[in-house]
Amino acid sequence: MKRLDTSAASFSADFATLLAARGSDERSVAEPVRAILADIRSRGDEALCDYTARFDRLTLPADKLRISAEEIASEAARVPSDLMAALRTAARRIETFHAAQMPKDLDFTDEDGIRLGMRWTPLDAVGLYVPGGKAAYPSSVLMNALPARVAGVKRLAMCVPAPDGVLNPVVLAAAQLCGVTEIYRIGGAQAVGAMAFGTDLIAPVDRIVGPGNAYVAEAKRQVFGHVGIDSIAGPSEVVVVADGQNDPRLVALDLLAQAEHDEQAQAILVTTDAAFAERAAEAVRKELETLPRAAIASKSWDDHGAVIVVRSLEEAAEIVNALAPEHLEVMLDAPRDFSAMVRHAGAIFMGRNCPEAVGDYVGGPNHVLPTSRTARFASGLSVFDFIKRTTTIETDEAGLRRIGPAGVALATAEGLDAHALSLSVRLEKN
Amino acid sequence: MKRLDTSAASFSADFATLLAARGSDERSVAEPVRAILADIRSRGDEALCDYTARFDRLTLPADKLRISAEEIASEAARVPSDLMAALRTAARRIETFHAAQMPKDLDFTDEDGIRLGMRWTPLDAVGLYVPGGKAAYPSSVLMNALPARVAGVKRLAMCVPAPDGVLNPVVLAAAQLCGVTEIYRIGGAQAVGAMAFGTDLIAPVDRIVGPGNAYVAEAKRQVFGHVGIDSIAGPSEVVVVADGQNDPRLVALDLLAQAEHDEQAQAILVTTDAAFAERAAEAVRKELETLPRAAIASKSWDDHGAVIVVRSLEEAAEIVNALAPEHLEVMLDAPRDFSAMVRHAGAIFMGRNCPEAVGDYVGGPNHVLPTSRTARFASGLSVFDFIKRTTTIETDEAGLRRIGPAGVALATAEGLDAHALSLSVRLEKN
Known part of the structure; x- marks a missing residue:
């Protein structure tokens, strides 16, 4: 973890180093991904089966790659009822918020007597990528599928890898809850390629959304233009802005909730109180002693974590705008005064009682958010990813x-x- | 020009061939573009000057690449007053329409007592690419700059190549009208790279918009993720849906207005009247005898043009949806009945008095539109390209x-x- 202080002479250089260290570059996988996509395009399902055997250790004929309705139902039935209830609460809240996002059409006759319009229509077909294996997140299914449903997309195809053939019942239950019935047990660049170009098994889609590893991100980048994609997802980030009036343990847990995602994740505390900074850093160390995912969280915190002591909230806001964080927690008494100074952030969590984990699951707004400083120009997933505009002139x-x-x-x-x-x-x- | 008829046995195969022939693939320039971008990233302004000398035959030191305020003013002063008046009419209409597009923020407390919000904020800095040389279009300046201005973007940087040092006064006048003062005489992949990564001369931007040739399109594709981009622009297209009650010459001119853009452009007539199809094709041949850009337009019409005779307007709508055209003219008495059946189109021009050229200049909606069937998932340029969303939870x-x-x-x-x-x-x- 790096310690920075805006009153230090070295601050500008230190902060520039912190920013530059995050300049992720996915080019290292560009060539293998290019080869996989070309192979999917030319050999179709045969290539899909080959890569699934090689990368997921799952050897199946093409016609078994789609998960049957019976299999979805029997897997979903294994989910405990309290967890199903939690999924339903999340789904209800996500659906309500995204419905509120739906924009209105324009249709007016202007001062020159010209009738102008703009109408929004849903995409025909969307592909949802859901990470598998150790990062199989049912919440991702809700966050990707429900905005598409709300937008009016008719066909939703979902790909989720099943390493060693293992499916995640909660992921399938979430899909079932969203009405997604076309699900394939495939992943990686090969899944992105199959959805983009189509194979005998999988009809092509118009847009591919959902988070994934470096191969998935690069594959989405390469098929962009042929189909639409959402933002390229990088490692997750949080910036917590906190004064000295917070419980250091809560701040530590919020930082670690980000750090436990991924060794590349980044958690940054920005505080006006140097003594509190130390208490929070100490609380992080203490929680790491018992946290189940301490190995991942420690590595993230050691390599990418930072505590930045600032002289004013105005300085804090400048730092936030330079970082353009995916997630911003504002643990202050007047969070809206602070957030009014924030120009770039994927999502803001207001106040001391609103940890970022609320937004991951049950807040309502989407948890698929712009990473790696792309909140400067990009937005979180929303109904706008699943509709497009046609303008009209008469x-x-x-x-x-x-x-x-x-x-x-x-x-x-x-x-x-x-x-x-x-x-x-x-x-x-x- | 291809002739297709939905009542022919070969129609499905013929139409599939027509669709496939347009599957543009920019990969051929991927490697040179990659090299240029890497060079700009490592050598900055020095590389920028080298490529400008090589590709635009313009040898200048870096500090002369920016066009001075005096030069902009003196060039703009050369534009005749009637043309300035036309630019002002266009600018006024474009500004009004895009202002109507601006969405509203959300802020509400839901049934669980959670306060949710979504706010729109402008990007800090945008780069506008304007093609130079033979395709120097002042209308492009208006269509790119005004939505950004309406959205509230503070910094607009513009790049327009000046082959052999030649500037286009009308382009500079249009920029001046939009309040754009930061203009560089550079183009190609090197301009895209400079705006994306920044050089000593040019501060990096957050998003790059504007049409360009294959190098520019590929460069935008490659910098995507590092900065935002608009849709990748391919060759322009129009589909004209017309019944037999039209003047064949007007239909021919509308088809040729598309064909004259570019040898790769595509103009397609879809008509319910086989005799009218012949009259329109004959009118195209006749106009080509006198049209100044006949060489380009003939090649486009011969290679990519098509006349499709359909048995019903329902069939016509199916064809339109499969083509997902950039521009759609509906030359029928009841154009809105027809357009209600259209799911995918960049822009629709309603009725017999509304040629696509209205939309290119003075209609108000943007003329930067999704090409190559991307209207399935993409939209035209708009204020939405220059704002982004932050969600809030409290x-x-x-x-x-x-x-x-x-x-x-x-x-x-x-x-x-x-x-x-x-x-x-x-x-x-x-």
């Missing part, structure tokens, strides 16, 4: 007389004569 | 008691103990 003869001549002048200036003629011949006829 | 102790236990159950099921503890320790304290 003019009658009178409207065309009003705005057409300016169009003719511009088309002529650009040397596009057929453009100009398509307007001027109509104007002459009117 | 709970008090009572709210946490209501939704926290479900979060604990899910975190425990996912094996994320610090997540669970960050909730349960707060619940115990309450």
Whole structure:
């Protein structure tokens, strides 16, 4: 863990080092991913079966890669009823929030008498990637599938790898809860390729969403343009802004909740109170003694963790904006005064009673959020990932007389004569 | 030009061939673009000057790559006043439409007493790419810069190549009209790289937008993730749906307005009237005899043009949805009945008096639109390209008691103990 202090002479250099250290570069897997995608494109299901055998140690014919309705039902039935109830609570809240996101169409006639519009329509088919193995997260299923459903997407295909053939019953129960019935036990770049290009088994989709490892992220990057993708997900991050009036143990647990995700995850405490910084760092060490995922969390905290002591909340806000964090906790009495100074963050958790884990599961807003400083330009997953806009223009003869001549002048200036003629011949006829 | 007829036995195969022929693949320039980007990243302005000398035949020191305020003003002053008036008409209409697009924030307290929100904030810095040379389009400047301005973006940097040192006065006048003052005479992959990674001369931006050639498109693809980009622009397309009640010359001009853009452009007529199809094709041939850009337009029409005769408007709508065209003209008496059947299109032009050229210049909606069937999942440029969302969650102790236990159950099921503890320790304290 790094200690930084904005009052230190070395702060600018230290902070620049902290920022640069996170400049993730996925290029190292670009070539193997390119080869896998090309192979899926040319050999289809045969390649899909080969890679699944090789990477997931699961040898099955193509027609067994889809998980049958009976298998989904029998796996889902193994989930304890209290966990099912928790899934239902989460699903209800996620659905309600995302329904509130749905935008309205535009349709108006402007001062020149031109009728203009913009309408939102759902995508036809979406592919959901759900990580498997040790990171099989049922909450990811809810967070990816429900916004697509709310948006009106008709076909949802889901890919979840089953290493050694092992399925996660809670993941399948979550899918069932979202009405997802087309599920394949495949993963990695091969799953992304199959959904993007289609195989005999899997019809192509229009957009692929969902988090994954470096291979999945690179595969999404490479198929982008052929299909849509969501933001490229990097390691998870949290910035906790806290004053001295917090319980150090709660701050420590919130930092570790991020650190336990992944050795590459990053947890940063920004505080106005140097003594509190020490108490929180000590609390982190103490919790690591008993935390089950201490090995991962320690590595993350040691390599990427930071405690930054600032002289004012204004300085804290500057640091937050430079980090553009995926998650921001504001553990202050007036969290909204602080968050008004924040320009870039994926999600903000307001106050001392709202740990980031609320947002991972039951808050309602999406937990798929922009990482690696991409909150500067990107947003979390939402219904906007599953709808697109069509603009409309309608003019009658009178409207065309009003705005057409300016169009003719511009088309002529650009040397596009057929453009100009398509307007001027109509104007002459009117 | 291909002739297709939905009543022919070969239609499915013919249409599949038409679709497949457009499967553009930019991979051929991936390697040179990768090299240019790496060079810009390591050598900065020095590399930028080298590539500008090599590709644009323009040898300048780095500090002359930015176009000075005096140069912008003196170039813009050369634009005739009627053309300036046309630019102003276009700018006013584009600004008004994009202002109407701006979405509202969310802020509500839900049935569990949790306060949820979603706020939209502008990007800090955006890079606008404007093609130069023979395709220097002032309208592109308006269409890229104004939505960013409306969205509230503070810094707009623009790159426009100046082959042989030649600037386009109308492009600079359009930039001036939009309040863009940071303009560089650079282009290609090197301009995209400079804006994405930054050099001594050019501070990095957060998102790059604007159309360009295959190198620019591939460069945007490769920097995606490091910065945001808009959709990858391919060759332009139009589908004109027309009944027999149209003037064949107008339909021909609308088809040619697309074909004249680029030899790779595609213009397709879909009509319910086989005799009209022949009259329109004949009108295309006739116009090509006098059209100044006939060489380009002929090649586009010969190689990529198509006339598809359908038995019903329902069939026409199916074809439109499969093509997911960038531009759709509906030259029918009841264009909205037809467009209600259209699920995928970048922009729709309603009625016989609304050629696509209206939308290129003065309609108001953006002319940067999804090409190559990406309207299945992508949208035209808009204010949404220049703002991003931050979600917010606020709970008090009572709210946490209501939704926290479900979060604990899910975190425990996912094996994320610090997540669970960050909730349960707060619940115990309450």
